[in-house]
Amino acid sequence: MSRLTLIRHCEPEEDARGRCYGSLDVELSPAGKRHADALAARLGTDHLVWTSPRRRARQTAAPLTASPHVDDDLRELDFGAFEGRTYDEIAESEPDLYRAWMQTPTRVRFPDGESWADLKERTLRCIGRVWDAGDDALVVTHGGVIRAALSEWLAIPDEAVFRLALDYGGITVAERIEGATIVRIVNG
Numbered sequence: 001m002s003r004l005t006l007i008r009h010c011e012p013e014e015d016a017r018g019r020c021y022g023s024l025d026v027e028l029s030p031a032g033k034r035h036a037d038a039l040a041a042r043l044g045t046d047h048l049v050w051t052s053p054r055r056r057a058r059q060t061a062a063p064l065t066a067s068p069h070v071d072d073d074l075r076e077l078d079f080g081a082f083e084g085r086t087y088d089e090i091a092e093s094e095p096d097l098y099r100a101w102m103q104t105p106t107r108v109r110f111p112d113g114e115s116w117a118d119l120k121e122r123t124l125r126c127i128g129r130v131w132d133a134g135d136d137a138l139v140v141t142h143g144g145v146i147r148a149a150l151s152e153w154l155a156i157p158d159e160a161v162f163r164l165a166l167d168y169g170g171i172t173v174a175e176r177i178e179g180a181t182i183v184r185i186v187n188g
Helices: 030-043 055-061 087-093 095-103 116-133 143-153 158-163
Strands: 002-008 048-051 137-141 171-177 180-185
Touching: 002 116, 002 143, 030 055, 048 055, 048 116, 055 137, 087 095, 116 137, 116 143, 143 158, 143 171, 143 180
Parallel strands: 002 137, 048 137
Antiparallel strands: 002 171, 171 180
16 A cells, blocks of 8 residues: 655745736745644654645645655646736636636646646656655645546546645545555545
């Protein structure tokens, strides 16, 4: 048996709120940094830790280990031309695409960015590498990545995956037993 503990990065800085910030490299807020320290106190620091390259994920991982394994496939969805823009700006300038995004988020490809299918493919590729490492691991990443893994493990239709609440600093635990994935905790 091996266990993966997926951790959504802690709360980002205030300037990121209300904006698309998948690839935008924002930092944690002061509250987010305190939350990351609390996660380390709760989970301990004796783990193999994988993390997204984004600062908010690396800052969440920092109290857990001095040397995380950084994997680019753990990054959040790339919103392309929408990165850094507010949702209101996007709704005003691209109303049809914005409406499609809000109604069917897993069917949209962002201009100069990615689609849900792109995110899911690289997520599963990376999670496979982590499972293959064989040890229990903590994976500090983003909501989209965790949703992509859960949609696969639980056979959730892509269009339903956004019904899962994944809070900042939330913990999802899965175990692989004889090749089957058992989800023990979602957003704990």
